Amino acid sequence: MHPEVARKQPSLFARLARRISFVLGIGAALLVTAAWYYAETAANKAYDRLLVGAALQMAESLSVEDGILTARLPTSAFELLGLADRDRIFYRVIDTHGQTLTGYDDLKTPTPLERAQDVLNVEEGFYKEEPVRIAHATRVLADPAVSGRAYVIVAQTNEARLALTRELTLRATILVFVMSLLAFAGAMLAIRYALQPVERLGTEVRSRDPHDLTPVSVDVPRELDPFVGSINHFMGRLNERVDLLQRFIADAAHQIRTPLTALTAQIDLLGAGRLDKAGRQHFDRVKERTSELSRLTNQLLSHAMVIHRADSVQLEPVSLVDVARRAYRAAIPITVDPDIVISFEAPDERPIILGDAVSLREAIVNVIDNALRHGTDQRLEVRVRASAMQGFVEVEDDGPGIPPESWARATQRFATSKSHEGSSGLGFAIAQEVAKAHGGTLSFNARGRKGFTVVLTVPLYKGEVK
Amino acid sequence: MIRLFLVLILAGLTTVQAFAAEDNKTEFSAPQSETGKLTIYSTTDLPAMKPLIEDFQQTTPNVSIVYIEYLTNELNALAAEACRKHQPLGDLLLSSSVDQLLKLANDGCATEHNSPETLRVAEWANWRDEVFGFTYEPAVFVYNSNKVPPAEVPRTHVELADLLRERLDYYRGRVGTYDIRLSGIGYLLAFNDARQTTTVFGRLLESMARASAVARCCTGEILEEVARGNLYIGYNMLGSYAYDAAQRHPDLRIVVPRDYTLVLSRGALIPKGAARADLGAAFLDYLLSERGQSVARTNAFYFTESGELPPGVDGPQNLKESGVAQPIRIGPALLAVQDRAQRQRFIEDWAQSMIELNSPAWMRE
Numbered sequence: 001m002h003p004e005v006a007r008k009q010p011s012l013f014a015r016l017a018r019r020i021s022f023v024l025g026i027g028a029a030l031l032v033t034a035a036w037y038y039a040e041t042a043a044n045k046a047y048d049r050l051l052v053g054a055a056l057q058m059a060e061s062l063s064v065e066d067g068i069l070t071a072r073l074p075t076s077a078f079e080l081l082g083l084a085d086r087d088r089i090f091y092r093v094i095d096t097h098g099q100t101l102t103g104y105d106d107l108k109t110p111t112p113l114e115r116a117q118d119v120l121n122v123e124e125g126f127y128k129e130e131p132v133r134i135a136h137a138t139r140v141l142a143d144p145a146v147s148g149r150a151y152v153i154v155a156q157t158n159e160a161r162l163a164l165t166r167e168l169t170l171r172a173t174i175l176v177f178v179m180s181l182l183a184f185a186g187a188m189l190a191i192r193y194a195l196q197p198v199e200r201l202g203t204e205v206r207s208r209d210p211h212d213l214t215p216v217s218v219d220v221p222r223e224l225d226p227f228v229g230s231i232n233h234f235m236g237r238l239n240e241r242v243d244l245l246q247r248f249i250a251d252a253a254h255q256i257r258t259p260l261t262a263l264t265a266q267i268d269l270l271g272a273g274r275l276d277k278a279g280r281q282h283f284d285r286v287k288e289r290t291s292e293l294s295r296l297t298n299q300l301l302s303h304a305m306v307i308h309r310a311d312s313v314q315l316e317p318v319s320l321v322d323v324a325r326r327a328y329r330a331a332i333p334i335t336v337d338p339d340i341v342i343s344f345e346a347p348d349e350r351p352i353i354l355g356d357a358v359s360l361r362e363a364i365v366n367v368i369d370n371a372l373r374h375g376t377d378q379r380l381e382v383r384v385r386a387s388a389m390q391g392f393v394e395v396e397d398d399g400p401g402i403p404p405e406s407w408a409r410a411t412q413r414f415a416t417s418k419s420h421e422g423s424s425g426l427g428f429a430i431a432q433e434v435a436k437a438h439g440g441t442l443s444f445n446a447r448g449r450k451g452f453t454v455v456l457t458v459p460l461y462k463g464e465v466k
Numbered sequence: 467m468i469r470l471f472l473v474l475i476l477a478g479l480t481t482v483q484a485f486a487a488e489d490n491k492t493e494f495s496a497p498q499s500e501t502g503k504l505t506i507y508s509t510t511d512l513p514a515m516k517p518l519i520e521d522f523q524q525t526t527p528n529v530s531i532v533y534i535e536y537l538t539n540e541l542n543a544l545a546a547e548a549c550r551k552h553q554p555l556g557d558l559l560l561s562s563s564v565d566q567l568l569k570l571a572n573d574g575c576a577t578e579h580n581s582p583e584t585l586r587v588a589e590w591a592n593w594r595d596e597v598f599g600f601t602y603e604p605a606v607f608v609y610n611s612n613k614v615p616p617a618e619v620p621r622t623h624v625e626l627a628d629l630l631r632e633r634l635d636y637y638r639g640r641v642g643t644y645d646i647r648l649s650g651i652g653y654l655l656a657f658n659d660a661r662q663t664t665t666v667f668g669r670l671l672e673s674m675a676r677a678s679a680v681a682r683c684c685t686g687e688i689l690e691e692v693a694r695g696n697l698y699i700g701y702n703m704l705g706s707y708a709y710d711a712a713q714r715h716p717d718l719r720i721v722v723p724r725d726y727t728l729v730l731s732r733g734a735l736i737p738k739g740a741a742r743a744d745l746g747a748a749f750l751d752y753l754l755s756e757r758g759q760s761v762a763r764t765n766a767f768y769f770t771e772s773g774e775l776p777p778g779v780d781g782p783q784n785l786k787e788s789g790v791a792q793p794i795r796i797g798p799a800l801l802a803v804q805d806r807a808q809r810q811r812f813i814e815d816w817a818q819s820m821i822e823l824n825s826p827a828w829m830r831e
Contacts, residue, residue, distance in 0.1 A: 070811065072808060073802050074802065077802070078801045079797070079798065082799060086572075086594050088594075089798050102805055102806050103805070240728070
């Protein structure tokens with residue numbers, strides 16, 4: 001995957017936020033529309049009652065006086081309509097012959113009066129180019145002089161209804177808005193909270209040691225289990241591969257050692273014979289290379305062993321002095337140049353560390369071996385020291401040392417430095433591997449007046465010693 | 467048939483008077499160079515409006531004002547006709563017949579006006595921000611103190627009815643009131659009287675009819691006759707005109723009834739589509755403003771909603787606090803007053819009671 005493309009992908013949070021706000025927005029719009037509809041219905045219902053009441057009152061006021069239909073429209077009917085205080089009022093009284101008795105002559109109901117419905121059926125309409133609500137009432141007259149149906153039509157403009165509808169909708173809208181906001185904020189908090197394990201998992205995986213191929217053990221929600229499972233499965237497979245590779249190297253080194261031993265023996269025999277000057281020169285070079293090969297093979301084995309033990313061996317309290325002394329004895333060959341002053345220095349107390357004696361010895365051997373091979377000119381000192389918390393194994397020589405800018409490279413496998421001929425091989429790498437496995441470090445002290453020092457630091461064990 | 471005939475006569479009468487009233491046009495030229503001309507159609511007597519118009523021109527010196535005066539019914543007929551034809555009548559209508567203005571507004575002939583000044587208008591004197599009441603005028607009794615002995619001065623409607631009944635011969639033909647066939651304001655007041663107390667109004671009407679009460683078109687005529695001593699008592703006169711007349715004629719006295727007093731608020735309306743609706747609105751704002759109200763209180767209409775009665779008026783100290791005042795609410799209830807069947811019926815009843823006894827034969831059914 002290209003990193004540019006990856007960077008353009010919006011975050012999970014942003015995606016969720018966008019979708020949730022979209023859904024909330026649509027929901028709010030629907031709710032506001034519904035609120036408007038309900039508010040309109042409620043406002044119409046409320047004011048329609050007044051309208052119908054007024055129509056009924058007017059119809060009630062019709063009477064037959066001296067054989068003539070008379071309308072004495074009650075003031076109270078208009079006062080009732082006046083409760084919608086800004087609305088204009090139109091009315092018409094129609095007598096039994098269909099003639100207008102009083103009011104606005106051209107006011108009509110949308111449905112013809114003959115087919116008029118229930119009195120409560122208030123209709124929408126237009127009058128004088130204004131939208132109005134129209135109610136009507138019927139009065140059945142059975143006077144000998146005037147008989148038949150008389151009608152009252154009352155219409156009212158919509159201002160009060162609109163105002164009430166607006167007010168109700170506005171309040172509902174404010175509620176919906178506040179609710180949406182709360183829902184959105186809540187959702188955002190919930191998403192943040194829900195995504196935290198992902199973040200944690202990411203940090204955990206990112207901050208891992210490159211060599212650590214053990215399963216990830218972070219508490220994650222069930223939904224992330226498959227993801228963590230995949231990571232762990234992948235790591236497991238990687239681990240197997242690395243193991244396989246290491247075993248292959250160990251096996252290969254082991255397989256090489258046997259013919260190599262034989263080869264060394266053969267070379268020794270060859271050296272016993274007579275050789276001319278050029279032949280001797282070639283012979284010496286072959287012998288030197290063979291011994292280098294043999295050392296490298298040993299180091300490969302040793303490295304594989306150290307790594308294997310780091311994974312599998314239970315650490316136990318050991319005396320740092322004992323381990324260092326044993327390593328010192330193992331590392332100094334009998335054939336060492338007698339001109340070199342070699343010393344071993346240990347404190348009176350016995351610093352105890354929690355560790356694997358075999359690996360530690362291997363590490364120290366490698367450091368001393370490295371010093372002898374590449375550093376020491378006249379003097380080699382091995383010292384064991386302890387502070388309150390840590391134990392130190394220092395190997396000091398009077399050689400040229402490694403310049404500080406090469407220290408980082410020195411601990412890499414097969415790294416070479418200008419000051420050293422050939423490869424330093426795996427010595428420091430092994431030592432560092434071991435130091436790390438023990439929670440310690442491998443460090444260098446710059447060449448001072450006395451010499452160059454390699455320091456292996458491991459934490460002291462403070463528990464009970466068996 | 468006869469009813470229809472009567473209506474036709476009334477309509478004809480109105481038209482004739484309308485043409486006659488064209489003379490009643492006064493122009494107030496702008497004190498400074500004229501930038502606009504405001505046309506006001508009004509039913510208010512010019513002397514009452516003159517101080518207001520002149521003071522308005524102090525604040526807005528670039529406006530000239532044409533003031534045209536009509537009777538209430540004529541103005542209503544003209545305005546309704548103009549609205550029907552979509553030819554707005556002037557820039558501002560002022561009428562004491564607020565029921566007619568309300569009907570005009572209900573028919574969509576008015577323009578809405580909102581301003582800081584309109585917010586000061588009492589809720590009962592504002593409908594739809596289209597019709598505004600800008601005065602506070604009680605309907606009062608007036609009498610001539612030379613003719614009515616102090617002991618006989620009526621202080622309630624019942625006392626007036628009783629007085630006319632007891633001293634029938636003395637007061638015969640000496641009581642004046644509006645002819646509600648001609649005067650819109652007379653009809654409005656009579657209708658509201660009838661709503662207040664049916665029995666008392668019935669008795670009063672009957673007493674006045676018996677006493678051959680004189681019906682006149684306008685307040686001014688009655689006040690003049692009372693001042694002269696030709697009439698002794700005037701009923702339902704507008705307080706503002708009455709007080710103005712009382713100041714000129716010391717014999718003329720005013721009684722604010724103590725049982726109930728109808729209070730009328732003169733209405734103002736800006737016609738829809740008025741050419742200079744802005745000027746109409748400016749004048750309306752002036753009328754409603756502190757300054758305009760103050761001028762009205764001292765020079766034009768004398769009575770106020772919150773203040774005390776003007777000096778020399780017989781009545782409760784404070785109209786509002788005494789609870790006597792019954793303001794005629796500017797609201798849809800006035801549509802019932804304006805209903806044509808209602809109006810016809812009411813006027814017929816009134817005419818039957820008041821006029822029939824001494825009217826010419828053609829008026830009778």
